[in-house]
Amino acid sequence: MNIYPKLDKNFNGLKELEEYIKKDKGVELQFFHEDGVWGNYDFNTTINTLMKKIPSIKEITIHPPLDDYDIELVVLKDRKLLETKIEEAIKISKQYNIKINLLYHVGWNMKMMEQGAIERIEKSLNLLKETNVNIVLENIFGMNEYEQKCTVIEICKKINNPHLRACIDVCHLHCMANIFKLDFDSFMKSYIEKDQASKYVYQIHFSDTKNNDGYINKETHGRKHDSLSEALQDYNILKLYNMTNANIITEISEENYNTRKDQVDEIKLLEKIREH
Numbered sequence: 001m002n003i004y005p006k007l008d009k010n011f012n013g014l015k016e017l018e019e020y021i022k023k024d025k026g027v028e029l030q031f032f033h034e035d036g037v038w039g040n041y042d043f044n045t046t047i048n049t050l051m052k053k054i055p056s057i058k059e060i061t062i063h064p065p066l067d068d069y070d071i072e073l074v075v076l077k078d079r080k081l082l083e084t085k086i087e088e089a090i091k092i093s094k095q096y097n098i099k100i101n102l103l104y105h106v107g108w109n110m111k112m113m114e115q116g117a118i119e120r121i122e123k124s125l126n127l128l129k130e131t132n133v134n135i136v137l138e139n140i141f142g143m144n145e146y147e148q149k150c151t152v153i154e155i156c157k158k159i160n161n162p163h164l165r166a167c168i169d170v171c172h173l174h175c176m177a178n179i180f181k182l183d184f185d186s187f188m189k190s191y192i193e194k195d196q197a198s199k200y201v202y203q204i205h206f207s208d209t210k211n212n213d214g215y216i217n218k219e220t221h222g223r224k225h226d227s228l229s230e231a232l233q234d235y236n237i238l239k240l241y242n243m244t245n246a247n248i249i250t251e252i253s254e255e256n257y258n259t260r261k262d263q264v265d266e267i268k269l270l271e272k273i274r275e276h
Helices: 016-026 044-053 071-096 116-128 151-159 168-178 185-190 193-198 228-240 261-275
Strands: 007-008 026-030 059-063 097-106 131-139 164-169 201-206 247-248
Touching: 007 228, 016 026, 016 261, 026 044, 026 168, 044 071, 044 131, 059 247, 071 097, 071 116, 071 131, 097 151, 097 247, 116 131, 116 151, 131 151, 151 164, 151 193, 164 193, 168 185, 168 228, 193 201, 201 228, 228 261, 247 261
Parallel strands: 007 026, 026 059, 059 097, 097 131, 131 164, 164 201, 201 247
Antiparallel strands: none
């Protein structure tokens, strides 16, 4: 497995994470809306700066702003917003000869997505032929998916384009089961099909979910695992559902983003798992 750290656009904690970025030559970058303006964020300057600092990087996942930026909202508001980012990603991918993944959340269920969003996504994917750029769709948690299959995998399956893949957030899986008070193993059996996961899941957001919560008290969401045995429990979920070949990104909420201490601890746990 590849283990990729996560940074924000200002590189907080880069000093602490740099050695791990260099090891597997990949990173995820989190962006925010500039000046609070929806859709206004620029990854070109950030990537240019990062590549000067760590020219050995071979893969970057771009995580757009969190507020109201699910892919269905973007393509239904103005598909050009997505296609402009695709064009920028292609350009910078060629400039540095690296892989770029544009990550988007999906909040709607499959029936809702089929009302027009899927068709628009499919058309935008035509821009990615013969490029080293992917669109990666991340599962979130909420009411819309109750008693349904994992929407992001279902979208990948329906469109079936090699440049469209899924990101599975392990914490979000636990949140979903916790929200509806479902036995986690039973929930997973109905939510994810192993053969589809192995085909379409490209990356993992890896973290712990505390106190059988993850959604009421935000301090229980996306935290580091406190022991190797706890990290193994979540890793074994990936193993059971054929997702261990995916890139694993340590997406950790913590008190001090300047030191990234908790994320470093999480990476070290994953490295121990990888060694064995």
